[in-house]
Amino acid sequence: MIFGLGASAEGSRSALQLPLVRRVREPYRGRWALPGGPLGATESLADAARRNLFETTGLAPRYLEQLYTFGAVERSPDERVVSIVYWALVRADEADQARTTENVRWMPADDLPPLAFDHDEIVAYALGRLRGKVEYSPIAHALLGEEFTLAELRDVYEAVLRRALDPANFRRQIEASGTVEPTGRFLAGGRHRPPRLYRSRVAP
Amino acid sequence: MIFGLGASAEGSRSALQLPLVRRVREPYRGRWALPGGPLGATESLADAARRNLFETTGLAPRYLEQLYTFGAVERSPDERVVSIVYWALVRADEADQARTTENVRWMPADDLPPLAFDHDEIVAYALGRLRGKVEYSPIAHALLGEEFTLAELRDVYEAVLRRALDPANFRRQIEASGTVEPTGRFLAGGRHRPPRLYRSRVAP
DNA sequence: GCAAAAGTGTTAAAAGTACACCCATGG
DNA sequence: CCATGGGTGTACTTTTAACACTTTTGC
The missing domain is CATH 1.10.10.10 (Winged helix-like DNA-binding domain superfamily/Winged helix DNA-binding domain)
Incomplete structure (x- = not known):
């Protein structure tokens, strides 16, 4: 999951945004979801996160950190899926280079449509962590140029x-x-x- | 991984302790390691952590929280292993009921022998998190009766x-x-x- | 000159720290 | 009555918050 800054609804202020991908397969076909993908057998968790982010959004964030691992049994209707979620912050100039296609779009973090799977929860958890961490860690710099x-x-x-x-x-x-x-x-x-x-x- | 309180070396004060299990198989046969085990297909991550803790140590902690997921490629010499690590705090009265056998022993957290795999790192990471969290969260109560x-x-x-x-x-x-x-x-x-x-x- | 945001100064409240001192018990 | 830790009071320092005020630019 990637956070970046964009213009807010009013325009003058910035607001948190994140890129979502539209699912082209079942389950949740047509819904928006967080970018992600499988873990290769010969890559570290962080490497896999970077690779998946790059393949889906074209972004190579400087700040990347493990968020949490989600593994409830009923997360996915079909098979058991355990997601080791990483989150990233991209600078304004990096975000500009991001692809925006039919199936990849940036959306405001505090006003999202219902997402696929448990991704609503994941975003909420990440926002909480970001809000907590910004108070004692200089991570906000990572969102600027x-x-x-x-x-x-x-x-x-x-x-x-x-x-x-x-x-x-x-x-x-x-x-x-x-x-x-x-x-x-x-x-x-x-x-x-x-x-x-x-x-x-x-x-x- | 479980933290509990025990008598310190001097005796008057308490000190953090944690139960370790001796490995009876290769790799790292004979070394001490953190308790753990596989994730069942129909149990949540927290349930699996509870079950594994109970099976190896006989403990059913009240406080249980996900710590971090470790997934470096070279963690285990044989196969790729991803460990979703949980940590628990047990109250003094609970810890007394814990089994202590030939292959399960409580040891002082700040003076451990070299552990199997990357478990030294995991303990160090958990101690850091515990020290940070105790300052802003009433987590210490969970170690008392x-x-x-x-x-x-x-x-x-x-x-x-x-x-x-x-x-x-x-x-x-x-x-x-x-x-x-x-x-x-x-x-x-x-x-x-x-x-x-x-x-x-x-x-x- | 005026509006607007940059940057400085000042003061009060709150939180954290140090330490003196009385209280209640067992021996 | 004395040693020991429980518990209260108080003064001092540091941090945080609120807001008045001066500075420098574009128009």
């Missing part, structure tokens, strides 16, 4: 947490965390004071 | 976190969290003021 302003970063946090954050306090908290550093460059073009640009500085 | 004193609870926290906690502040934090409630009874027998007994009050 190489350079970004603090307002853009704050916009990511607000999209994930679904609440407004105080710009002044947000700035101080991020600066104190040491997870970003200024590039020395500024972003011109807005009709206001040009904001400083930062880059992510992940601890080595 | 029905009634317990705040000193016993603090002892659990100290065993997990491996550092001393201020008794006065610990009391206030736990009481403010609302996760315990006094039973009205007291524990007599110590040669000091009898401490109040509490029970766990997990949010419904």
Whole structure:
């Protein structure tokens, strides 16, 4: 499962989006589902997740992490299926390269149609984890490009947490965390004071 | 994998322990390993974990949670094995009922012999998760019995976190969290003021 | 100049920390 | 009465939150 940022319904703010694939076979033919696929005998779990994501969406995310393993007996009507789910975050520039075809489409994470299998639950679980993790881990950076302003970063946090954050306090908290550093460059073009640009500085 | 409390090397304090099984077959014959077993076609992942724990150790833990799924290609020398690892916490009274045989033994979690497969890594990962989770979740209660004193609870926290906690502040934090409630009874027998007994009050 | 967002300063509330000190029991 | 841990009080520090205010750009 991949999360990325897109324009929200109103337009001004960002919102979480994720790519879905339309099922062309039974069961759940015609429904939307999370991208996925089989585990090869000679590849690690993470490698298999990367490969399946790339084959279905054309994306090669930088951030990839195991989410949870779902194995209820009745998940699939036919046979027993155990899904080891990974989730990924893609940067804005990466998401632009993503394929959008008849059977692959990005949709807003908080307003999805009913999905195939138990994929609704999986998305809900992933959203909860993302909301929890963004509070203590610098993963929000993974949704932005190489350079970004603090307002853009704050916009990511607000999209994930679904609440407004105080710009002044947000700035101080991020600066104190040491997870970003200024590039020395500024972003011109807005009709206001040009904001400083930062880059992510992940601890080595 | 099961965590429980036992007497520490010094004796006065508690320490985390976990039951291991000695392998009677190749590979890693004679080495100690985590209890585990196959997943049946008609049981959920959690059910399978419970069943395997019970069959090897005789324990039926109340707290059980999925830890992580390990699937590196070279985990097992022979065939590809994917392990969906669950971890459990048992209360002191439950742990007493556990079988201890020639091939099943409780050992201190922070001083284990080299284990079979990648089980050293799995234990290390679980310990890290336990230490992280105890700070924001009332998980430590699951290691104690029905009634317990705040000193016993603090002892659990100290065993997990491996550092001393201020008794006065610990009391206030736990009481403010609302996760315990006094039973009205007291524990007599110590040669000091009898401490109040509490029970766990997990949010419904 | 004005609107808008960047960025700084200040203050109050809340949470966390350290430690002094009284309480109740067994021996 | 004394040692021991239970339990309370309090002062101090750090963190978090709220919001006023100054700065710099486009138009």
